[in-house]
Amino acid sequence: MNPRYLPLLATIAIFILAYALCYSQYPNMLSTRVVGNLLTDNAYLGIAAIGMTFVILTGGIDLSIGSVIAFTGVFIAVLLANTSMHPLSVFALALLISTCFGALMGGIIHTLEMPPFIVTLAGMFLARGMAFVLSTESIPITHDFYDTLQDVFFRVPGKGRLTLIGIIMIVTVIVGVVLAHRTRFGSYVYALGGGLPAAKLMGVPVARTTVCVYALSGFMAGLSGIVFSMYTSAGYSLAAVGVELDAIAAVVIGGTLLTGGSGFMIGTLIGVLIMGLIQTYIIFDGTLSSWWTKIVIGGLLFTFILLQRGLVWVTSRARI
Amino acid sequence: NAQTIGFSQIGSESGWRAAETTLTRQQAKDRGIDLKFADAQQKQENQIKALRSFIAQGVDAILLAPVVATGWDQVLEEAKEAEIPVILLDRTVDAPDSLYMTAVTSDLVHEGRVAGEWLAAEVAGKDCKIVELQGTTGSSPAIDRKNGFEQGIADHSNLSIIRSQTGDFTRTKGKEVMESFLKAENGGKDICALYAHNDDMAVGAIQAIKEAGLKPGSDILVVSIDAVPDIFLAMAAGEANATVELTPNMAGPAFDVLEAFAKDGTLPPKWIQTESRLYTAADDPMAVYELKKSLGY
Amino acid sequence: MMNRLHPALRRILPQLITLVVVLGCNVLVFPDFFKIEMSNGRLYGSIIDILNRGAPVALLAIGMTLVIATKGIDLSVGAVMAICGAVAAAAVAGGSDVATAVVLALCAGIVCGLWNGFLVAVLNIQPIVATLILMVAGRGVAQLITEGVILTFTNEGLIFLGSGSLMALPMPFLIWLGFGVMTAIVVRKTALGLLIEAVGINLRASTLSGVRGNVLIVAVYAISGLCAATAGIIVAADIKGADANNAGLWLELDAILAVVIGGTSLLGGRFTLAGSLIGAMIIQSINTGILLSGFPPEFNLIIKAFIILVILIIQSPIVQSVLFAMRMPPDLSNDDAEPVEGGSARDRDASAQKEGMAP
């Protein structure tokens, strides 16, 4: 077997193992309801994490996504509350803005050769600041179209629901997989992560790829913001604080290297589900105090990473 | 058979909230309720997840301290569908009131108004320039307490807010921002009163005022909200003047309601307002401090 | 003129210029900005406030600089601050004296740092995630110590560290200055600095050259933990209480920002402690300026974002090389060479050092 798939397989194996453990303790956790919730509740994170995966694959990072999610939500809510625009055209506008925002950051990163960490940190401040300027209060969204969208779901046996936003996330993952592994753009993304000088010498269009990757991440953050606004029917400038760190954690748990150039989109999906599983487990348990919640989340995170490393290490040794 | 009740708490960002959590746990224990506690770490999305998990587990009732007013319709509907009563604690939501059983809250705007009215009465017609320490930008207590206070002083043209900046509800920021207020307003000589959206910021600001060589409580009047123990210490030392209580015991009334409902199906009113009591130096601060100290603040 | 500057000074010249510009802007929004007066035996003024309030970020930036130089990053410093503040507060609340409390807190910080270093160097976990674990769990530990409340204390000795003053200067300022100078001396007068840089640029090559790369990495995280502990003590002492929920919240981002504004590349290698300290002061000047300006708080973040962007643009390699080319003979602009390839830090081949040494 090709060793590059090892981290991915390890992640999947650990996820299945963890789910089995949860199930043995709380049989309810295998109900379609919980599985459906897992998809719905983590849709916004999954979508953002897919965008983040592309950025991380190039060796970059995008800290702005949480703020962009909040901004998009507020933007949509403000427009829907104050104009008669149809939500779909508002969505298009929001996606346009977030994509351009990402592209702008990508452009700055490339032309001014500044570290992505800092450029996107400034972007994070800026997007959240813009959200504040639009409205500090949270604005409810009461458009009929939203109700229609929220009523789109498939009931699965056992009271579970596959909601629209869950479906959007799955579609995003599929698109992400195709884009990363089956297009030239995808190979350029991996190439950038392999080393900038070599990528340049091999004729990778560095400028275009960098800008596109951050634009893509901006687009995904915008989409995630739309999904988030459907999820909460509101726009709130303090929403989604720290989502970027959750997304990074999900991407890395999914087996992607932060130094770039190595990782899989499916891994990110699993990473997101693992994060969701940890939370669900803690809620099902329901006995932890606020502080123990944090400690246990940290501990489980550590366990997952350790198990994954261990599994990769053991199997790669077994091969020789 | 014991009831299982899920409690989705916002987080543990302040002493007040820790006290609310402690009291809720205590009450549940006393009544033999199995409390499922979920800390959302200040994130609405985590609260929604928690609610969904509670529903999936089939709890008997849900207590929700919503981090923000909007965005609950969908998940509350799911709860309703599953016939699980939901009671809101300490803040309300924008959803139709058919979706929840009742809300046990104080009135945030009212709290601000009480503080403002106290100050207006205290200065009694003298000119007074006020600096304001806001809570976290965008959070509902910050918005409502600001509005309430402005309403409270609206009829008094001698009162005016000259500076207003966020102190993020924390002592450190409260102190830092107060330092800059003092610098900016002629070393503090122009400031007559401080209004802080919570006691922690006030406690920080009091230190800043002292370090600048002024006397909090007399050179600069200090009024704040929450009534946490530490502000009573300051009050006893004459460094703070007034605070408006936000009681951390929201769960008590909520459990009462649930018990009544379980017994004979009585439905409570849609809003159970807790008292917003004003404490001043006249209320024997040390005694209150001793009383409150053990409540888990 | 430039030629006569000391090379170390020349390196941090852009940062110094930026600091002066930011301070200049502050004067624009608040004319009394530079006013300093003596009251109660201590200096009092906005500048002093900056030096004082900038202490936590400055301290964090010292440790963060070393960590970043080894190509790492430490997201846990905020949480470590909370832990150590809580430890110190709990110690004095439990009746120990200042010295014991401080030593305990510093030890807690070092233990946290060793844990991070262990994850990074021994278990080979990527720094951002390794320290993310402590970032999440650490605040929980701090809350566990304080049980979620603000643990207030009245120990004068401890309070002195946060709000006392010595020779008319605030203690926090003296502490970070002393810490910075000491670290700079240790790092530059021994071979530590060189070895850290070598490890940060090429861990494999350094290890093959007999440098104890992993030990160094553990050491820099421990130093970072120590710095965070000091910052945590100061913050707790400042408000006479340990606030586990909020102490150091999001300060890790400010610290990283300070390091980058200070001119150290996030890709590791060459570092400058003086630059990072100036960077911390730049950030605090921005914050103080915003507070003094009286703008409504909704605009705080936007103002900050724009100022950061402007600073970074001024300091970006391209703009620098243009500026320097205008002012200097070419042989001096040594470190910003080739626009197409070479020169810039981003071009460095990261892949080469991706994996450490296989044992």
Add this chain to the structure above:
Amino acid sequence: MLLQGRNITKNFPGALALDAVDFNLLPGEVHALLGENGAGKSTLVKCLTGAYRRDSGAIFLDNQPINPRSTLEAQDLGIGTVYQEVNLLPNLTVAENLFLGRQPRRLGLVSTRRMNAGAREILSGYGLKIDVSRELSSYSIAIQQIIAIARAVDLSGKVLILDEPTASLDATEVQMLFSIIRRLRDDGLGIIFISHFLDQVFEICDALTVLRNGRLVGTSKLADTSRLKLVNMMLGRSLEEEIHKEKDRTASVDPVQLQFKNFGRSGHIKAFDLDIRKREIVGVAGLLGSGRTETAEILFGAIGHDSGEALAEGKPLRLTSPRAAVAQGFAFCPEDRKRDGIVADLSVRENIILALQGQRGWLRALSKSEQTAIADGYIASLDIRTPDCEKPVGQLSGGNQQKVILARWLATNPRFLILDEPTRGIDVGAHAEIIRFIEALCDEGMSLLVISSELEELVDYSQRVIVLRDRAHVAELTGDAITTTNIIRAIASDGHEDKVSA
């Protein structure tokens, strides 16, 4: 005229790398570009292909002015290039490296199956049967080099540029490469060939251009040039003697300095016995991937051994890490200098003292003046071309980087030096000097293990040659048995272990 560069000038801060250089390449010609280390060959190539922006000058392709601003444009114009350091992407698969930017597509999506098939087909032309869906980094540098060549050849519609392509290849691969070059030449391509192996130049090239210190020294037909004249042109002086002094082949009588008994690691290298005497030079020969590098790494502790022991003068040695090995007086110049050798952003001075400082520990810092003295000493004695010792080593030319790494280890004054492909990319003048230098060190008591793909070189100075096949030591040649033919025979024979000696 196929490819023409006129008046090309390139200035680096502190170094004029190219000074108005003219260069002409005819179709159907293999044109050698020669010069000492740091003469500007690589820089010229990078200017011609758009990897560097030239300061002035003009480039013509088929007499049309071109101005490639990136290597992508050069590729689109039909110029395929192998740059000096293997510049491929270690994290991509072999197939992706070969087809990056031009993957076969079906319905707009990359067809991995067709790409892999294509890659296998291309590589089979080079006698390479490897799993193309593996990451490039899982293959040795030599295989990577072949892949880089294959990619460039595939991209070159008109011009193929090879910057030291043979540096880590052995004789068979070189012959294979040459046959490909001949075929392309016959197809009318123009080929630029950069190498420090003059034998190879004389074997394959038609014309040559010599650079020295960034200036053009001359261009001529190869047929009109003698070897002596060529060296003269390159160095600006004549190399005193290129005659090989006859090596003293009598087996060393010096005491055994190091003993490795049953030393090895499963999965990496089969356990072997090895004795090394004082003042002895032991050569290691073998095919690509035969485990030469791994032998070196295991001796140095870079890979831990799981069997056997090491003894020095009868006492056991702890060789668990490079650091432990350095403490025992070991030194190791690695093969992949970019990845394992240089610390690119540090200065020449800091790179040279790195191992010494590592050995002394962080507390006993060398003062700046001591550092400068050491660095300047080696810059002079190894003739490292750099404006001063403060230049970042990443900006030196490849050969000079190699010398810096050698200097780093010599500075520790080792008793046992392991050199993996030490003369890779080093020019003739320096080559001779380095060998002389090494021999002088050996005379002072150091022993040496040299891995080299250049059998002549091994034969020249080794007193003993170990031959490896399939990660096992299969033969040991001593005395007069050390000849290229014997080595090749030992490599090729699949018989049981044999000891050949005189």
